[in-house]
Amino acid sequence: MRYELFIAIRHIRARKRQTILSVAAIGIAVMILMVSQAFMAGFTQELYDKTVNNLPHVVVSPRENDEYIHLYKNIVGKISDIDGVVASSPYLIGEASFKSRDNTKNAVLKGIIPSQEDYVAHTGNDIIKGEYDELTYSEKSIIIGDKFAEDMDLDLGDRVEISFPNANPTSLKVVAIYDTGTALDASLTYTSLKDAQDFYGTADVINGISLRLEDFNRDREIARIIEDNGYNADGWTVNNPEILRTIAIETISNNVTLGFILLIASFGVVSTLNMVVMGKVKEIGILMAMGATRSQIRFIFLIESGILGLAGAVSGTAAGVLLAMSIGSYQLPEGVYGLESIPVVVRSADVLWIITIVFLLNLIAGIYPAQKAASLDPVEAISTR
Incomplete structure (x- = not known):
């Protein structure tokens, strides 16, 4: 195991409460995104089945x-x-x-x-x-x-x-x-x-x-x-342009809303890593004094950001899939909007792109605290009490 990864994992495990809160914040946002995407896919398919298909x-x-x-x-x-x-x-x-x-x-x-x-x-x-x-x-x-x-x-x-x-x-x-x-x-x-x-x-x-x-x-x-x-x-x-117009409006409003949700959740990662940087100033200085380069310090905190983002994305997606499938299995009372159940479609492509996007978004969010850690002066960092 590369020492950058070893140190990143140690930092994450050392602040369990903040780690859990950050992963939970990302996970909840991703869960909402996954459920909403399943609803949107189900709505689109139902619309096509009820209109275009006939x-x-x-x-x-x-x-x-x-x-x-x-x-x-x-x-x-x-x-x-x-x-x-x-x-x-x-x-x-x-x-x-x-x-x-x-x-x-x-x-x-x-x-x-x-x-x-x-x-x-x-x-x-x-x-x-x-x-x-x-x-x-x-x-x-x-x-x-x-x-x-x-x-x-x-x-x-x-x-x-x-x-x-x-x-x-x-x-x-x-x-x-x-x-x-x-x-x-x-x-x-x-x-x-x-x-x-x-x-x-x-x-x-x-x-x-x-x-x-x-x-x-x-x-x-x-x-x-x-x-x-x-x-x-x-x-x-x-x-029938109204069909395409309806789908386009629903998709745009859905994506804008969920984009803001993910953006807010990403601030949890930035906050957690900032706290890690503030709490590990002396350790960062010691690592630099031992020969760690600024790029290696930066890489450590980017790894932390990636781990938090990936953990939140995977756990949130899994929870979202389970929640969407359970909602989709619920039988509606007869005659409600002409539907037997809430239309839900979980697609493997959606799962993959959601995990990828959330991971990359949180990796980007970690650039600022990583750069902050790499810019510390080792002498001042070691002398910090």
Whole structure:
């Protein structure tokens, strides 16, 4: 063992109370950082699962000045061949007026091919009543959201009258009810593509294609490829910028707050090492008189700073991981924010970077007391009482 390390450990062990307090201060700050980071990762994943995972990653719309996409089957085939596109779903969407008994409501009617829409947006997973596949096998059928059903006083098997200017009035039977936990539950309904085309009085055309990508982060790249072929296309980051904005705001506020917490905790290391320097002035002078260089004295106190920072980082991270996992295992009462438990994700990469950052931060914090110790005059230090 190098004597610098030996002396550093002796200094730390000699002032146990200050050492424990310094390590505890760093550990508590790191624990808060670890738990907060696990919450942030869980929140981000939950947000992606609830939104991006159920949204079309890219939406293709008609050419400029065109109302519809004609010969869409050929176009869907070409788009599906683009590297990175794993599913596509053509649709015809528009406004409609709904009436049931004395209840009326304006909402969106979306004509889809159920199996293809499910591949893209996982719509079948949101069904809480009825069967999603009924939309394929039952003519003149419709799927509605639970909030829409509540507003219109509708249930499975009920029929709803649909009309709109320049459209062909029709009556559709409710075959399923979905719940996404979003505003769409009150404003979006699904019917088959054929029934939608009959209602709007169009030929076999569509006005949009939803795409699902292997990597949703490539949405803008895929959209550009489609635009090069003459169609308008937008990725989810363009159509839903509020998702990225929410994550960015949460991340920035989280990092700023935790940065101040770590900064405060680092002052504990500076305080402890300053007290060590003040208490070991004579020993430092003796070491210099015995031949220790100023760089070696400086190194001793940097080692102490590193040991304190590493001990605080490791203990705080371990405590934070345990606390985060215990919080994540707690089951929330049914229906609270649509969550079964608090979303928590502990990632090994987060653990490693937190330990590394905290260690380096405390090493930097130890530069001042280390320099102070190295700048002592050995003659004056030895003569100090």
